[in-house]
Amino acid sequence: MMASFSWKRKAGEKVSRVVLQQFETAEKADDGAQSRGEEEEVDWLQAIKRRREILLEDCAVKSKRLKDEGSQLAEQGRHWEAIKKWDEAIELTPDDPLLYEMKSQVLTILQxxxxxxxxxxxxxxxxxxxxxxxxxxxxxxxNLGEVDMALRSFQVAIHLCPSERSLWQEDLAWAQKLWKQHLATKEKLREEEETRRCVLNAPELEQDYDFESDEVLAACVAVAERQTRYEELKRTTVVLDSEGNVRSVVSGEGSGDTATPPQASFVKARGL
Structure with a gap:
């Protein structure tokens, strides 16, 4: 007997549908997990940002405390201890100009x-x-001796705050006096060098003289006067008198009182 032939339903059709449903369910679960992961990632970034803000706030608070402690130490004359406090504060807030300003004042006092x-x-x-x-x-x-640079700095300060009297009456006035002294000293050194060259290469010594004439005596007198002038220039110092005027003082004559910079307490405890 021959067996009849007919199309058979695919044996795996039912199984495939079940697997497909399971796959779709798993895929949805994965999508949900991924979405939760993205949300968790966003929360993580926000947590890092918040943590950073807290750290910055803590640094600012600690820096403020160190700044105030340094100011108190500076007022007590404990300058190196004050600088140490400010250095610690600078490590926490390296862009705070107040810390550098007070530190510079104290370093100037310490020379x-x-x-x-x-x-x-x-x-x-x-x-x-x-x-x-x-x-x-x-x-x-x-303090470093850069008078021309100091003049420019004071001029900038006056441009920014022309109503501040100390800038005009103390800082700029003193710098201008020192600049005059600097120019006078420079001119004195130029004259001294020129006189020295004339002493070493005296034109009178390059001529032939009749030793029985008066020309020899005149040449010797000229050389002696030039030598005396050179020795006097070497002993001359350019100073400022008590009124701030530039004077040339020869050693041994007594220089008198010389002007001194205004003795003001530069250190100021400033708030933020």
Missing amino acids: EVFPAVKTAEMVVKFRPLWWEGWQTLGRAQL
């Missing part, structure tokens, strides 16, 4: 002239429109 200038330069870098920063920079530059 740490070059570090004082470099520190004051940081002040005007972070706050270029703050007149007190330019004032501190100018004072540090004066």
